[in-house]
Amino acid sequence: MPVLITSGIVCALRAHGEHGAVARLLTPDHGLVAGYVRGGRSRALRPVLLPGNAVKAEFRARTEDQLASLTVELEHSRAPLLGEPLPAAAIDWACALTATALPEGTPYPTLYEAFDGVLGAVEAAPAARGWAAALVRYELLLLAELGFGLDLNRCAATGSADELAFVSPRSAAAVSRAGAEGYEARLLPLPPFLLQGGAGDWPQIMDGLRLTGFFLERSVLTERRADVLAARERLVDRLKRAVA
Known part of the structure; x- marks a missing residue:
């Protein structure tokens, strides 16, 4: 990822160095991507890097393993x-x-x-x-x-797709009312x-x-x-x- 220009949603921000910050953005085509924002804790950039904000992001890195430098432009604020x-x-x-x-x-x-x-x-x-x-x-x-x-989709106990009302905490599968009879307290609604x-x-x-x-x-x-x-x-x- 030498250069990546993409939309993204700010998910997390942590301080890095005296004035900078590392932001983690969820992007449409590259998933979660982290980058270092110079001056990320400045008065100008703090409102841009709030979690939930939509931004235009440009990531630049010399190698795939290097933390990319990141510049951002606010597209939509949820502040x-x-x-x-x-x-x-x-x-x-x-x-x-x-x-x-x-x-x-x-x-x-x-x-x-x-x-x-x-x-x-x-x-x-x-x-x-x-x-x-x-x-x-x-x-x-x-x-x-x-x-x-x-x-x-179907009851783990009976195989039926009718009256599904619970989920087994063990199997993460649905259980019908009939299949849950006598075990309701052990199941999740x-x-x-x-x-x-x-x-x-x-x-x-x-x-x-x-x-x-x-x-x-x-x-x-x-x-x-x-x-x-x-x-x-x-x-x-x-x-x-x-x-x-």
Whole structure:
């Protein structure tokens, strides 16, 4: 990657040196890409490099193994959302999850579109219910893209596709009401909106977050989960308070 010019979404930023920063961007065709931004913590660049912002990026590196230098130009700012507790928590979590879970340099075009869609939904929706279901679906898609997808097509116990209502925490497969009889307490609820579409009501959304959260913690965020999952816990706590 001697030179790469691309659109991207800022996912993470960390200080590097006295004034610089390393930014990690999710790009449409190259996946997660990191670069060093000279003056990245300056007054001019701090508002550009906020997580969730869409930028035009130019990466330059002498070799494939070298950390690229990065220059950015703001295409779309989501800074106004960061003053609202729930949207800010949603953006913080979605960006932290993406930056932590994905390997660098692996293209995930479907995931990029979904990620951009979630951020757009947070921006457009007047209330959290308008984007919370999209966030659950994004987490579900991320699990699948990383090889930890849930099998929600047929019951693991009976083979039936009817009345799927639970997911086995062991096999990550759906279980029907008939197949779950007597074992409901050991299973995770499967919210209908993940099968039928739509936004779902708040109990379904909270069940969806519990479902995806269980598998993200078990399969994806195993080594770095303490710091990253704190952002998710803040989001879930704010959602609970918002609908109480």
